Amino acid sequence: MPGRFVTRFAPSPTGLLHLGHVFSALTAWEGAQGAGGDCLLRIEDTDQARARPEYEAAIYEDLAWLGLNWPEPVWRQSERLDIYAAALERLGQMGVTYPCRCTRADIRAALSAPQEGAEHLSPDGAVYPGTCRGRALADCGPGDAIRLDLERALALLGGQTLIWRETGRAHAGTHTVDPDIMRRQIGDVVLGRKDIGAAAYHLSVVVDDAAQGVTHVIRGEDLFEATPIHRLLQALLELPVPVYHHHVLIRDAEGKRLAKRNDACAIRTYREAGRTPEEVKRMMKGEGL
Numbered sequence: 001m002p003g004r005f006v007t008r009f010a011p012s013p014t015g016l017l018h019l020g021h022v023f024s025a026l027t028a029w030e031g032a033q034g035a036g037g038d039c040l041l042r043i044e045d046t047d048q049a050r051a052r053p054e055y056e057a058a059i060y061e062d063l064a065w066l067g068l069n070w071p072e073p074v075w076r077q078s079e080r081l082d083i084y085a086a087a088l089e090r091l092g093q094m095g096v097t098y099p100c101r102c103t104r105a106d107i108r109a110a111l112s113a114p115q116e117g118a119e120h121l122s123p124d125g126a127v128y129p130g131t132c133r134g135r136a137l138a139d140c141g142p143g144d145a146i147r148l149d150l151e152r153a154l155a156l157l158g159g160q161t162l163i164w165r166e167t168g169r170a171h172a173g174t175h176t177v178d179p180d181i182m183r184r185q186i187g188d189v190v191l192g193r194k195d196i197g198a199a200a201y202h203l204s205v206v207v208d209d210a211a212q213g214v215t216h217v218i219r220g221e222d223l224f225e226a227t228p229i230h231r232l233l234q235a236l237l238e239l240p241v242p243v244y245h246h247h248v249l250i251r252d253a254e255g256k257r258l259a260k261r262n263d264a265c266a267i268r269t270y271r272e273a274g275r276t277p278e279e280v281k282r283m284m285k286g287e288g289l
Helices: 019-034 053-065 081-093 104-112 150-156 179-185 201-211 221-237 267-272 277-284
Strands: 006-009 038-043 097-100 145-148 163-166 173-176 190-193 216-220 243-247
Touching: 006 019, 006 216, 019 038, 019 216, 019 243, 019 267, 019 277, 038 053, 053 267, 081 097, 081 145, 081 190, 081 201, 081 221, 145 221, 150 179, 150 221, 163 221, 179 221, 190 201, 201 221, 216 221, 221 243, 267 277
Parallel strands: 006 038, 163 243, 216 243
Antiparallel strands: 097 145, 145 190, 163 173
16 A cells, blocks of 8 residues: 555564563554554564574564564565675675675774774774775675775765654654764674675665565664664665654663663563563553654
8 A cells, every 4th residue: 555654673583572672562563553554573583693593483472472463474584685695786786895804803903003093983883994995896705794885885876965754752853864974983884794695784674674665664762873874775775765763762770771681671571470461561651652
């Protein structure tokens, strides 16, 4: 149906769902229900080193226990590696990617050099210092990462003004991608691995949202700073631009955002303690959308 509201909840099966996941799932699901649209479930399992079948099974169990339902079939990113490989290939043909052999230790060492200046933390951690920038894709070796050449990407777009609309409470309004801020605070992010077709989050999420017809991306505000990357990739790959909604994060008593290692806040813990779905949902009230 033209104009139908479509959003998604996209957890990674690398641990048990916690209260923060519930809040995100409910925010997306209730948003779709209120708009007469659909909320999709997508399993983001490209991190095969940490993904576990038992965690994926627990996702379905916990969501069903909460009374949430999803259109079938559910997409699993591990089944779409060829799609991501094609997107990486396309970007390579555009001349906006390069192979990188740097380890995390290499990057830390480069950033510690006095001439590199102060380190800034990007959505992916430290901004990459560009050690491998300029390497040809033909020189890509086993295990090399594929990075976006931000400067070439910006030049290819020829000064286009890239905007997106945000409806989340903290960032409501229209936002414009600032190239200078991207250079300072984001840099050449990793997009994937060419040798195995594995895509990093930034590329896979953009490709999948477009393929699934997602019109509204609802996710935690910790991902707000990654949105310029996604908007840039949408422009390069000529993909539609959804509306974004970055919601507040659920935090513990010390103000820290919940993590999967915090089993005390896992939905399974509440289930086993005899709590009802309604009680767990009520824990989310008062945080707002």
